[in-house]
Amino acid sequence: xxxxxxxxxxxxAWVRALICLLLVLAVVYVLFQYVFPWAEPLLPFGDVxxxxxxxxxxxxx
Amino acid sequence: MTTENDDVLETGGAGQDSPRAPGAxxxxxxxxxxxxADTGAGPRRRRGGVAAVVGVLGxxxxxxxxxxxxxxxxxxxxxxxxANREAARKSEKVREHWAQEAEEAPGRSWDPRDGVGFLxxxxxxxxxxxxxxxGTGTEELNKGxxxxxxxxxxxxxxxxxxxxxxxxxxRDGHGAKFHKLDKLDKGDVVVVETKDTWYVYRVFNTLPETxxxxxxxxxxxxxxxxxxxxxxxxxxxxxxxxxTSRHRLIVWGEMVRTQKVDDKRTLPAExx
Numbered sequence: 006x007x008x009x010x011x012x013x014x015x016x017x018a019w020v021r022a023l024i025c026l027l028l029v030l031a032v033v034y035v036l037f038q039y040v041f042p043w044a045e046p047l048l049p050f051g052d053v054x055x056x057x058x059x060x061x062x063x064x065x066x
Numbered sequence: 067m068t069t070e071n072d073d074v075l076e077t078g079g080a081g082q083d084s085p086r087a088p089g090a091x092x093x094x095x096x097x098x099x100x101x102x103a104d105t106g107a108g109p110r111r112r113r114g115g116v117a118a119v120v121g122v123l124g125x126x127x128x129x130x131x132x133x134x135x136x137x138x139x140x141x142x143x144x145x146x147x148x149a150n151r152e153a154a155r156k157s158e159k160v161r162e163h164w165a166q167e168a169e170e171a172p173g174r175s176w177d178p179r180d181g182v183g184f185l186x187x188x189x190x191x192x193x194x195x196x197x198x199x200x201g202t203g204t205e206e207l208n209k210g211x212x213x214x215x216x217x218x219x220x221x222x223x224x225x226x227x228x229x230x231x232x233x234x235x236x237r238d239g240h241g242a243k244f245h246k247l248d249k250l251d252k253g254d255v256v257v258v259e260t261k262d263t264w265y266v267y268r269v270f271n272t273l274p275e276t277x278x279x280x281x282x283x284x285x286x287x288x289x290x291x292x293x294x295x296x297x298x299x300x301x302x303x304x305x306x307x308x309x310t311s312r313h314r315l316i317v318w319g320e321m322v323r324t325q326k327v328d329d330k331r332t333l334p335a336e337x338x
Contacts, residue, residue: 006125033136041140046204052311053244053304054202054234055280056218 141239149210149241156181156209157197164261182223183260185212185233188337189250196243198258202234210241212302219284224258224265224298224321231258232284232301237308237315244304247315248274255336256300256319262327264334267300267319275306275313283316291318 010028014021160181184195199206202213212235214221222229235243250256250269258265271291273283282289283303287296298321306315325334 006122008121036133036136037140037144041137044137045141049311052278053207053236053314054215055276055278055283055303055314055316 145239146241149208153197153210153241160197183258186257186259186337187250189254190246196235198233207234207236208240210243212243215284218281222286224260228296228298229286230284230288230299230301232303234303237304237306244302247302247304247317250317257334257337264325264327265321266323266334266336268322269317269319271318273316276316278314280314288318
């Protein structure tokens, strides 16, 4: 996969390395800006409030 | 047999040798090489296919691992950077707003979305303050602030005669304003600063771990706090243990006094 990308990049090794770096930065940017903020609420790590949950009404106690 | 070998030799690229030398001499030399090259190429090509699949799979697994590691970096570091920046901006706006209002016309007029005031927790460090805004939704809390509950039990504002001012903030990520909330103990001071008043509370009870459905903790007379009579209480909630959302940590305080904010916004004795 990465080998394939490397082989299909233009230029010499330095140019390819630079393009690779830019690609990595672009991927990290997309992850931090769009993917992670989207995925975060789906994961149960950030709930800090007490609530009555789903359907339990008054909660226990 | 020989014709087959000849075919193999020709297609195998060794055909340059065969026209030069007489067939009888070259065939014993080339025939071992011919079938060897042929049988060697087949498995090698097949092994190459398997290796390529395994290689891609391995690369994918490494990629997944890196993405997960990045997610941890995002959760525990980047969200703090973003939230603290946002909180600092909002806090500054609130203070500016207060300063302007004081010049124009004194009196309380506030927009809860901009921020009600500040929560001071000297037990977590000198000058530790968190902006208080309305609501405990993800959108509010992710800005590195403490939100007061609007549901399931509506918080009573500090200036209300009776009731419970209930707040929530993140334990990890998004500012992690209540990361060290477990450091608060009985007797510690909690101060709420509004435009014109300092409300000084003292912690009287904590609940190190409770169910996340324990909404009784937010009631005007918080259930489980030990209080039986109506009073002016404050409730701080966050999740526990750290880095999870399994349970809730609760800290209760009771108001001990209030103090008017003076022109220079002199800190009350408890914060000095």
